[in-house]
Amino acid sequence: xxxxxxxxxxxxxxxxxxxxxxxRKVLADNRISRFFEGVDMDKQxxxxxxxxxxxxxxxxxxxxxxxxxxxxxxxxxxxxxSHVDAVIENLGxxxxxxxxxxxEIAKVAAIANSVRNDVLGR
Amino acid sequence: xxKLTFEARGYELRGNESVLECLTRHGxxxxxxxxxxxxxxxxxRSVRGAPPAEAQKGLKESQQADGYFLAxxxxxxxxxxxxxxxxxxxxVPAKVQSLVRLNNKIARLRLQAxxxxxxxxxxxxxxxxxxxxxxxxxxxxxxxxxDYLELHVQRNAGGQMSSWIHDQLKEGDAVQxxxxxxxxxxxxxxxxxxLLLIGTGSGLAPLYGVIREALRSGxxxxxxxxxxxxxxxxxxxxxxLRALAETHENFRYMPCLSGEPDLDGYISARAxxxxxxxxxxxxxxxxxxxGHPDMVKLAKRNAFLAGAALRDIQSDAxxxxx
Numbered sequence: 001x002x003x004x005x006x007x008x009x010x011x012x013x014x015x016x017x018x019x020x021x022x023x024r025k026v027l028a029d030n031r032i033s034r035f036f037e038g039v040d041m042d043k044q045x046x047x048x049x050x051x052x053x054x055x056x057x058x059x060x061x062x063x064x065x066x067x068x069x070x071x072x073x074x075x076x077x078x079x080x081x082s083h084v085d086a087v088i089e090n091l092g093x094x095x096x097x098x099x100x101x102x103x104e105i106a107k108v109a110a111i112a113n114s115v116r117n118d119v120l121g122r
Numbered sequence: 123x124x125k126l127t128f129e130a131r132g133y134e135l136r137g138n139e140s141v142l143e144c145l146t147r148h149g150x151x152x153x154x155x156x157x158x159x160x161x162x163x164x165x166x167r168s169v170r171g172a173p174p175a176e177a178q179k180g181l182k183e184s185q186q187a188d189g190y191f192l193a194x195x196x197x198x199x200x201x202x203x204x205x206x207x208x209x210x211x212x213x214v215p216a217k218v219q220s221l222v223r224l225n226n227k228i229a230r231l232r233l234q235a236x237x238x239x240x241x242x243x244x245x246x247x248x249x250x251x252x253x254x255x256x257x258x259x260x261x262x263x264x265x266x267x268x269d270y271l272e273l274h275v276q277r278n279a280g281g282q283m284s285s286w287i288h289d290q291l292k293e294g295d296a297v298q299x300x301x302x303x304x305x306x307x308x309x310x311x312x313x314x315x316x317l318l319l320i321g322t323g324s325g326l327a328p329l330y331g332v333i334r335e336a337l338r339s340g341x342x343x344x345x346x347x348x349x350x351x352x353x354x355x356x357x358x359x360x361x362x363l364r365a366l367a368e369t370h371e372n373f374r375y376m377p378c379l380s381g382e383p384d385l386d387g388y389i390s391a392r393a394x395x396x397x398x399x400x401x402x403x404x405x406x407x408x409x410x411x412x413g414h415p416d417m418v419k420l421a422k423r424n425a426f427l428a429g430a431a432l433r434d435i436q437s438d439a440x441x442x443x444x
Contacts, residue, residue: 024427041422043162045432046180050161061157070155
């Protein structure tokens, strides 16, 4: 019986390990840190946990509308494709650090890309 | 079928419906996003009826104790009354036991509450004056050691409450004190971890409580306190802290002055900068931050980047009322 992507990556424990690494990476990334700063860090971490659960193929009930509403204020701040690219890049390097295979990383990136237009309100 | 009450109106729950589904179905706007119990956007509070454990998963201990829950994961098993409002504060009368100037900026206020108040060292209370003026102050006392509530009040230019406390309040006067709250307290699971405490001005108050509670609990790992102010007049309890460092081998006291040149026995730097410079790797440390909101925000970010887990960085920012 084949495992789901989420199970292969390690489920919730993998998400928790990934948030730790990913959040530090985006805070230190000058291209996108401004979108993550000034926000309550605990709340931000919860949102990232939900986002990573989704791109890991885990249980989530986001709709396109949720993604649009959730990022609308960032789009006003100038959020564009380059920033989404940077986030996906940081996601990839996070997974590499966790020892995830390239094939799996590509699947995660594909899920992230699938919500790009919703995130950018297009 | 359990009954759901929100803003004085009753709502019938269907089948295995969550609080979020039920309210949304009736046209009530409840903030939400992932609808999977993770992002915490749908947080509500129960006023009556305990939320099922599943609905409190991932919430802080203090939030769970206050009855907060995630609406998308809450399928009520019993009647519940819920709200989007913060908890009302329960007030208790208290008398001034003593009011002592520690220096010309900081007053030590000790209060006797009319009934015992449960709190963790490091939490804060709201102090309410007769005319309704309310301000928050952190507790420096330790319940198992002190039979009074101790607050450190910094005189703020133009501050209504701090001026009143410094200039008019006397022994025997009455005030009201609220239910203690706050995140900057010593958790028992901190016992085998090094502690880093950073405070500015009267932010020392809760840290003083945390340190004494840690040492009282038999804490053996290093405990580092960085207390900062622009000038020496902002530091206080200096002798007491030096004495504590002398009697406890694992406690280190580092007074910091950001506005004065090299003074013997003091570090010439901002407390948070000095702390992170000396301890660039905070993996498995517990970090406590108190004082100016800018310092707290920056230090939290830097402590996290230095490897401390978010849940292990506990802070209360002192926001001035304007």
